[in-house]
Amino acid sequence: MNLRKIVEWTTARAFGAGAVLSLGTFAAFAQGIGHADPGEISFQGAVTSVAEDIHSLHTLVMIIITLITLFVLGLLIYVMVRFNEKANPTPSRTTHHTGLEVAWTVLPVLILVIIAIPSFRLLTKQLTIPKADMTLKVTGKQWAWSYEYPKDQGEFDFISTMKTDKELKPGDLRLLSVDNEAVVPINKIIEVQVTADPTGVIHSFTVPSFGIRVDAVPGRLNETWFKAEREGVYYGQCSKICGKDHAFMPIVFRVVSEEAYKAWLIDAKKKYASVAAPADSFALNDTSADR
Numbered sequence: 001m002n003l004r005k006i007v008e009w010t011t012a013r014a015f016g017a018g019a020v021l022s023l024g025t026f027a028a029f030a031q032g033i034g035h036a037d038p039g040e041i042s043f044q045g046a047v048t049s050v051a052e053d054i055h056s057l058h059t060l061v062m063i064i065i066t067l068i069t070l071f072v073l074g075l076l077i078y079v080m081v082r083f084n085e086k087a088n089p090t091p092s093r094t095t096h097h098t099g100l101e102v103a104w105t106v107l108p109v110l111i112l113v114i115i116a117i118p119s120f121r122l123l124t125k126q127l128t129i130p131k132a133d134m135t136l137k138v139t140g141k142q143w144a145w146s147y148e149y150p151k152d153q154g155e156f157d158f159i160s161t162m163k164t165d166k167e168l169k170p171g172d173l174r175l176l177s178v179d180n181e182a183v184v185p186i187n188k189i190i191e192v193q194v195t196a197d198p199t200g201v202i203h204s205f206t207v208p209s210f211g212i213r214v215d216a217v218p219g220r221l222n223e224t225w226f227k228a229e230r231e232g233v234y235y236g237q238c239s240k241i242c243g244k245d246h247a248f249m250p251i252v253f254r255v256v257s258e259e260a261y262k263a264w265l266i267d268a269k270k271k272y273a274s275v276a277a278p279a280d281s282f283a284l285n286d287t288s289a290d291r
């Protein structure tokens with residue numbers, strides 16, 4: 001445990017996890033980007049504006065919860081001191097106070113409205129897919145993910161499988177690293193179409209640093225999007241308990257510069273050319289003539 005973690009850990013207990021979780025989304029407690037490290041709390045660092053907005057909303061709600069908790073605690077302490085048997089031997093028989101009752105109904109409504117406004121704004125941002133620079137199709141399988149790059153990117157697909165402990169190389173992450181990573185260019189809007197094998201089960205495609213999470217449902221095409229603003233490797237995991245190897249189907253995105261992406265495309269086209277398309281998955285474009 002390094003100093004930062006010790007400070008983080010102690011502060012978490014001193015001020016209540018809620019307050020620190022909210023502060024934790026800011027730079028002072030910046031978390032590992034792309035994956036979790038042992039001992040960390042709070043979210044993985046954000047590399048998309050959607051993920052940043054998720055963190056901000058979380059911070060707002062945490063601050064509100066903390067204030068309400070402190071307010072109620074204050075009231076309790078006040079009642080215990082001011083109205084205990086010794087301090088207040090003859091209690092008042094008051095049972096109703098119209099002003100107070102209106103206040104404790106209206107105030108919570110206002111608080112919920114304050115939460116609802118940024119919440120709906122964020123939902124709209126997540127669900128409204130901007131004009132995409134490229135589209136990627138992801139299929140949840142038992143138990144791996146397949147990625148299909150469309151015609152304008154060279155038209156190829158591959159299956160991305162978790163590395164076993166024996167296959168891990170230095171720098172790899174156990175239970176997270178895969179044999180074939182999905183590579184995308186930085187600062188481009190990537191539309192992700194997500195589905196699952198028609199004969200398979202429901203998965204959930206999740207990458208915390210991108211702030212995306214969408215169900216992969218057999219026979220249904222869901223959509224999400226991200227625009228990664230920082231190069232790096234970002235990990236995710238299937239987030240819907242889907243069966244036997246649910247815990248062993250990680251998601252890996254490598255975000256690279258435009259030039260590096262172009263170079264990767266040239267290699268990838270060759271590398272994956274011989275790999276047959278996933279037989280039970282429908283293609284992004286009509287590719288029957290080319291195969």
Ligand SMILES: [Cu+2]
Nearest residue numbers: 203238242246
């Ligand atoms: Cu799954």
